[in-house]
Amino acid sequence: MDTEKLKLSVKLFAAVADDKKDFVAVLRKFYGARRDLETIKILKTQ
Numbered sequence: 001m002d003t004e005k006l007k008l009s010v011k012l013f014a015a016v017a018d019d020k021k022d023f024v025a026v027l028r029k030f031y032g033a034r035r036d037l038e039t040i041k042i043l044k045t046q
Contacts, residue, residue: 011036015043 007030014023014035027033 007031008036008039012039015040 010023010026010031011034014020014027017023024033027035
């Protein structure tokens with residue numbers, strides 16, 4: 001899997017999953033715990 005797709009998928013699931021702990025752990029370990037603010041903004045408008 002391409003790393004950019006993985007990063008975007010993890011950020012999305014960390015925003016919407018009921019059980020976020022695994023996705024947040026991946027964000028912390030590989031991406032400095034950065035969430036995608038644009039995705040969060042779009043989800044809030046839905």
